[in-house]
Amino acid sequence: MTATAPPVAPSDEPAQTPARRSHLRRFAPVLLAAAAGLLLYLSFPPRELPWLAPLAFALFGVAVYGRRMRAGFGLGLVFGLAYLVPLLSWTGVDVGPLPWLALALAEALVLSLAGLGIAYVSKLPLWPLWASGVWIADEALRARFPFGGFPWGKVAFGQPSGVFLPLASLGGTPLLGFAVVLSGFGLGALALRLKALCGRERARVLRDGGVVAAAAFTVAPVVAGAVLLPFVPTGAEAGTARVALIQGNVPRMGLDFNAQRRAVLDYHVRETMKLAERIEKGETKRPDLVLWPENSSDIDPYVNMDAYDEISKAAEAVGAPISVGAVVTAKDGSTRNRLILWDPEKGPGATYDKRHLQPFGEYMPYRSFFRIFSKDVDRAGNFVPGERAVAFDMNGTKIGNITCYEAAFDDVVRDQVDAGAEILSVPSNNATFELSQMTYQQLAMDRVRAVEHGRAVMVPVTSGVSAVIRPDGSIAQRTGMFEPDTLIADVPRRTSETLATRAGVWPEVLLVAIGAGGLAWAVTRSRRARRTEA
Template sequence: MTATAVPTDASEQTAPQPGPDTRAERLKRRLVPAGAAVLSGVLLYLSFAPRELWWLAPFAFALLGSVLHGRRPRAGFGLGMLMGLGYFLPLLSFTGVDVGPVPWIALAVAESVFLGLSGLGIALVSRLPVWPVWAGGVWIVGEAARARFPFEGFPWGKVAFSQPDGLFLPLAALGGTPLLGFAVVLCGFGLGDVVRRLVADRHARDRALVTSAALALAPVVAGAAATPLVSTAAEHGTATVAVIQGNVPRMGLDFNAQRRAVLDHHVRETLRLAAEVRAGKMKQPDLVLWPENSSDIDPYTNADAHAVIDKAAKAIGAPVSVGAVVTAEDGKPRNRQILWDPRTGPGAVYDKRHLQPFGEYMPYRGFFRLFSSDVDRAGVFEPGDDPVVFDMAGTGIGPVTCYEAAFDDVVRDQVREGAEILSVPSNNATFERSQMTYQQLAIDRVRAVEHGRAVMVPVTSGVSAVIRPDGTIAQRTGMFTAESLVADVPKRSSLTPATRVGAWPELVLALVGAAGVGWVIARRRTGSAG
């Protein structure tokens, strides 16, 4: 008897087995996420000044969230590190302008470690319900940590500082830079999760998709709702403020070699402005602001420096805030702002409190000298202790010296102390024509909105500026020019919600991130115990 073959239904046929996992496929699975992580960092960098591409920041986090979702913690750390390198290497390139690539690369790598840890945490919480919220909190934990450690922290590059032109900016007045940064990150992670779900199932309409879409949209709506918090009203009239940019004889670290020339430049520009005032070409200022390091010759101990500063103050007929390098009563150097009265001379002082490590002081000098002899070019300054507000012709001026503007607490302290106008005297000549001065100007603009204060930015070599309380720039100078800005500036004393609540938004958001990580750990322990 002959057997007859029975046709088998196609549905019953054995499905073809996948071929062996080739080395090329394994390499692709690694390189694609790695490349996407680097690209997310580059996109975040491009959202920063001098470009006005703030809207790239949410897309950077959308890409990062898609890359990190569902990853193991170790992969999350590696991808976060790659994102950090794509971000910090170009953002901090100005730090190597005059000292070479080693300090720049070392700083970028060190900061990227924090982003690696953030990536680890984001990967952990990425499987939780409404994971973009937990992930946004994890990001704030990372920013809070690197703003404090090591060497008193380095908050440069906080996400909030990419947003002086953004739709989210009014949130700075509600919860400061932590809330502003969280809004950007949450929007990005929410957007990324929407795209991820649609790619997985283009017909998806489940509750999780709707939730992610709501999370992406909520920060935009919140930014619009917070807009009424941003006010430019002159609550106590206006003050006519002059900002002096005297310029420097040369760029780079060696600009200090001609310290007397720097002082003379600022005296000369002040005398020129005084002549224009007498001629009726410029309005008489109520007060005058000089930049940081405008007198690196101590006017307390050098009679000639004292004499020329006094001459300039008398000529302009207004109190002058002078940035000077001095030796304090304890014999230690200070980076100081001196309130110079045209009649009585030097008076109240503010000593810079947050000093720049590896610039104004050198931690572990002997150790770091093993890598570069440039460490011996760093200063030996001592920090100040307390906030100080200058009474300049009846106007409360709060000095925040250069690098300090990146620290939430320093700016907040000056406003709470009674500053009606903020001044950020700076010296950017060290960094030549790099993007650093524009990044710092963006920070100052965010601070204006955060605290509802006009911000004056006198810089030795530019860009000097007059910033309105809504963060817009009323006047600005060029770079490496001698110029003066004179403006009627609103005096304000009301406190924004952000100024009132202080560090609480950062603490709450960091607790959200910590709670998300804690939830994952607890679930894993419970699962293993079961």
């Protein structure tokens, strides 16, 4: 009698058929790209998780590795949307989702070119190096095109602290971003290589050239940042200046923050007069200089004598020059976003006009065309940009001015240091963007700029967050949001230039050349392969 096997009960789970497994493999890169974009977003303020950025690029590198260019473009678009849609959500405050999503899509399309290029060079030896260069080339493009560029979201701006930050003093934001991306792609390449060698002897794996190169790419940027950390400049080379930052607050949030005539100016005068009372009572020392935010005078003090008198009263009471932000009508009739050096005895003197204006805000490109989609375009201004950097001499201290949005642009900040700035000031007005992430993202930029140029950075903001940033990028003092406050600090004056300042645009040129070299090599290899097949 022959024994028979008992019947097997049918499973409730569907069988993993080859077609199903193929379907999952097809969508795995898309999911990886989306997860990578979300991780990169999460690395940015108001969270301070800079270590997430290399992990994001490790996932993205695995997603695009060995893919065709068309797939790389698509995966780059998925990555860009997952990253930029949440990162730029503040642009939709008060104007709705259409401008926000249109901007995120436009930027993601530029970023998708990086995905295309990275996929193309991923077949080369040492591909993380070439891929990182391609990424920096794409960031260089986004910083200049279209409409003068939109560098917001550069990888470097998500690194206001952490081991990579000191590299900013060596090669600016391009080198800082390159290091983060290279470490991430190196980690991704290491994972791919170890998977390919799975089952081999351990000694053989450790001697494998691909493993060694990928590990070096992963670790070298971390080591470089750690080695540079003790050399980040912080000392007072020309003494210190006692600086007061005034955050007067605004009567309301949103685009109509200045709808009540002179209210914003009155708030800043009131806060300055409180400081003057404390000085008079001996509760605090008199500052050498006072910094007000962008748009701190909501009416033109050249035209409105009541504004002129109020600012003069505040300067006389505090006994120190004030840098005042105002929208003014220039002598040629154009509208300018201007900083005015207001002396307590002489009144208004030197001026700085914002040079890099915000498109769709301070001016409207192709206004008639975009009006087809929304009449909100008519709320954009007609500002004219300034032409040169100006460092204010405030009681013997040279203050370099970078107005709000300008902090995102490498050349604008560098020009102020070249103009002799011993301390940098980034007066801003974030009231338009209410309680969004925008102010924290911009504050992170300012911290990176401090290390990049070895300067303390003052951030006076109408509604917060105002801050005093040390030359090493750490925050000495800060305010809350939408509350009047005054910060007073003894700030180091520095005169030497970091290597990043002296090198100017050349680190970016070199890193872009690495990406271009990788693409050229990939083209050459592809042509040779086609000739061989023929």
